[in-house]
Amino acid sequence: MLLDPNARAIAPSPPELSTTRCGSRLRGSKLLCALILGLMFTGCSEAPEPPRLAEPTSALRPETQRGLVPEDARVTDYELEARLDEALHQVTGSARVTWRNRTQRSVDTLPFHLYMNGFRAEDAAWMQTSRGNHRRSKQEEDGAWGYIDIHAVRLQAAPWLEAAPRLKAAPRLEAATQRDGSEPEAPRASVDLPWREDADPSTMTVDLPQTVGPGDVITVQLDFTVQLPRVIARTGYYEDFHAVAQWYPKLGVLEEEAGWQAHTFTVHDEFYADFGNYHVTLDVASNMVVGATGIRTAEELVPAEQTEATDGLQEGGSQEDGTEADATGDRKRLTYVAEMVHDFVWMADPDFVEHHGEWQGVRIRQLIQPEHVGDADMFLAVTQAGFESYHNRFGPYPWSTLTIVHPPEGAEGAGGMEYPTFFTAGDRAGLPEWLRASVLDEQMTGKFVTLHEFGHQYFQGLFASREHLEPWLDEGINTTSNMLAIMDREQSDDPWLVRLLSQKLHYSDMMRLGIASRAFLQPQSDPGHAFRSIHRNYGSTVYMRVAATMLTLRNIVGHDAFDAAMRVYSERARFRHPRGSDFEDALISSLGERVELAAGDGQVVTFDVRDYLDQALRTTRQIDFEVFSIIRRPLGGEAGWHRDAEGQLTGGELPAYLDKELEELEDDAIESLVSVRRTGSFIVPVEIRFELEDGSQETRIWDGRETIGVLSFPGQRVRRVVLDPDNKLLLEWDRLDNVAFAPQVDEPDGLSRPVGDITEALSLALMGIGL
């Protein structure tokens, strides 16, 4: 069993100690103290420590549980070595990259991402596009810059390496990295390769002496040093906490049609890489508790006397920058293995407390800050619910482990980020449990964020789309899947997000509020770099609007049909690099180009799925409808002068309505006309519910193709009209004009009374306490 010896067991809750002190310090006020003690003892029960689970022995689950992993999906393997200097917040290491050319192209260069260089200087593209701000974190004076410095690039294996004499540089022999305590491999021939940073330092290009053809395999080794910035944009250090993410030179992706893909790192461009196996050795201070992608396969303690100089350590173990280091100077070497993943992250903090759980044999390991240990069970329960829902909806989780890291206070910029078999969570809002149980509760912090990051294990982790080019396919479809998982967990089609007493703010409300102001500035299918941070519309467009689009589609075509279509996409996308067009094709092939929508009275309206996706994804059109008017008027009859068979004008009687008020007319003498208006430019059918004075109701579908539609009800008095009564069109962010009463009906509007009552109660409460 491999357990980190430094990981602390969950500490007993402190109130027990506190109550002992209470008795001695408050003797003067017995009543007060008795009350406090009585209330405090009620919260002193200690939760039992959960069992600690052994490290899995295989990085992937058994094939019977995970399903097939396509062999051709494995493209790039990494052997990484890294040593963390906790004082300087530096990582020195090497990356041995083995790449298989799975395409029919031949290439003579290798592009590498150097993501850490995005934080290197003010004129780096990431800094230019973010101005040093990202979500909740911003560039700090200490640790302002981060970078990766490549020292050497060597070719170690290639089909033509034996023909080295023809190469400019003579091959040299060097010992291969020894690993796992096995015998050293035979010395390898290697050739120094020329390389250069690109115009933006977040990528570099390595020139190969010869082309790598289809099916060829080559291996290169890169030596590098990484300077971590203070935590910003998911990476960096904060005091003793180190989030080492996007830290090694990462090879681009060779695509059959487009060639090498290695995008410049900007504020909204996340990560894209091929699947492969990772073998990683980390050298850290022995007091560090480490979480990483994959499973740990070995751990070796290296006493101080066997380590290199303990640079930066002062007496007592504190470092030059004031953070605490392992006072002993001891180190440890940890070995990790990850299979069929496209990234490797690790994080270390001496304060982490471990919390373990599992789902169907998948080990769930949380590394949480001591003050938040009480929330660990909640995070575990949400993650387990995520596993259950995603397994049923999107197929089996292939890996044997999942690590959840909770960054400390001050390092929030590292929270809420996903990596394969690993994610960082955000802490739950500090509402006390009694308040959550009785008055005010929310499911956004903690629960939703956890589910969102878990969802990325599938949407990008397993379905490795090109997030920089199609962020909607990653963040947006993931947000959609999060909503579905929450619906599964809560057994509700519209679960609540915030609850104030019995009043609830639902997810549909949140989505509408989220997309109301900034989500329609540009198409949701735009690439990441097209979103400018000054507009602050990335989240509302790429997350919320996409989710609203997909859930609206689900409501229109039917839940079962949409869920089946998502399964089709999931099966096609596993361990692949799916495109947006693949997603759309899966939907259309499963749903059909057109879907017949039926209203209750046999009315059928054709819904064009492709047209819907075109409008939603590639335009800025908005869905908006309003009840324009509800008119009751006399039904036209036959009173007046008419010609008879002889051509003579006869009759001349007066219409029945002339001497009667409208309300005095019989039902068969009147008609109701309802005008509904499409105020948005997005054309989509909408259901309309008409409630009649006799208590009956009728639902029709209006195709919405015209700007205004008139629906007539001869012989009926329409009392109320409700557009989209079942709340299907989540993309319609303004619903305040969707319900209207006929002018003849005197009914409350549903808002002014409750608001007035609350205001009056507030006024009475404020005046009352003045007495």
Next chain:
Amino acid sequence: MNAWRRVRRAWRLVLLVVLLQLTLAAFFSSGVRAAVGRSIEPYAVLADGHLLGALAALHRDNPGLVAGYQQVMLGSLLISALTWILLSPIAITRLAASPIAASASLRHVPAVLATSLWHLLPRAVLLAAFGALTKRLMPHDILGLAGIAATAIALAFCTCALDLARCHVVLHGARRFHPSTAFRAFGEAFHRPGVTLPSVLLSLAQWACAVGMLAIAIDAAGAPSTLWLVRALAVVGVLCGLTRLAVAVEAGPARS
């Protein structure tokens, strides 16, 4: 004469306070009702559990409505302060069945105001010390039920001390503007549990009524009988407040 009997005898005072509060609250809220109604006109919302979402959307579209709420809150706080300062000398003389005319009792207003201001100092010190102690004893539970309850008790204790100080100024000729009048009342409250305990309980009941009013209004959200329930609780709150003041009147002069 016990405190409750004093309140019953002063029924005109009770009626005055109740009517004043109910009328002003209805007046304040009527403006908000009208503003909200005009903002959503000619539409309506469904009673389908999306009230918070509809309210958020309404205020997104009509940010000016927030000014209406601010007016109500400021107006109510102003009335609250005026009640505290102007009404308390009258209330104390009425509850004491003093022959002093209401208009004459108004001469105590400056002294009551001064006592209230002096009172803020020990109240702040006491609450700060208490807060520090609570935080030390319950570092993870400062917002827990225990912390909230203990803080409420501490605040109620301060209110009891102020009641005693005000009564001493109005009824017993205590030094009108001197800080010692306010400060000594704390010691008196500490040493007279027979006065402090009922006063604290009545304060807690009064605040519970205030919280209950808000909770009911939010929870029931416009249901037909909600407002009358809220108003009934307001009356109970007024009775609790006046009985609490009567407890201080009943306590008599300070014991040396």
